[in-house]
Amino acid sequence: MKKFQIINGPNLNLLGKREPTVYGNTSFEDYLEVLRNQYPSCKIDYYQSNVEGELIDKIHEAGFSYDGIILNAGAYTHTSVALHDAIKAIASPVVEVHISNVHTREEFRHHSMISAACKGVIAGFGLKSYELALLALIN
Ligand code: DQA
Numbered sequence: 001m002k003k004f005q006i007i008n009g010p011n012l013n014l015l016g017k018r019e020p021t022v023y024g025n026t027s028f029e030d031y032l033e034v035l036r037n038q039y040p041s042c043k044i045d046y047y048q049s050n051v052e053g054e055l056i057d058k059i060h061e062a063g064f065s066y067d068g069i070i071l072n073a074g075a076y077t078h079t080s081v082a083l084h085d086a087i088k089a090i091a092s093p094v095v096e097v098h099i100s101n102v103h104t105r106e107e108f109r110h111h112s113m114i115s116a117a118c119k120g121v122i123a124g125f126g127l128k129s130y131e132l133a134l135l136a137l138i139n
Contacts, residue, residue, distance in 0.1 A: 003043035004137060005062040005092075006032070006130060009074035010050040015099075015127075022100050024126055031127045039134065052076055056086045063090025068119075068137030070130055072097045077112050087117035095133040098123035 016027035047058050071094050087094045101124030102109040115121050122129045
């Protein structure tokens with residue numbers, strides 16, 4: 001069975017409550033249940049932290065045994081050299097994911113510090129972005 005690690009960064013624990021016009025009304029836990037039911041042949045693990053160092057620790061932990069990592073680094077996307085280096089340091093492919101289309105939003109969201117270290121980027125498809133990333137990794 002292929003196994004994938006989803007990692008969500010800061011403020012994504014508030015999905016469903018946080019800026020619903022941007023991020024929707026569904027909690028990540030509810031979406032995850034749907035996703036797991038849709039892909040019963042995959043093991044999908046989930047981790048969320050608001051702390052940059054904890055995200056790095058999880059990338060290190062998953063990065064040598066999982067078939068892929070789906071990473072929504074939240075605002076750290078735009079600031080973190082340390083996350084870029086962590087992604088470069090591991091063996092598993094990482095897909096960068098964003099719920100919103102960051103390129104239609106404020107200018108400070110247009111640049112990602114992590115894209116160049118990732119296998120690919122998916123942004124703007126709501127929570128479906130995670131499924132698209134999973135499909136990319138499965139294939
Ligand atoms: C986000 C976009 C980021 O700019 C923002 O800081 C987030 C969420 C997204 O999923 O659209 O926290 O990564």
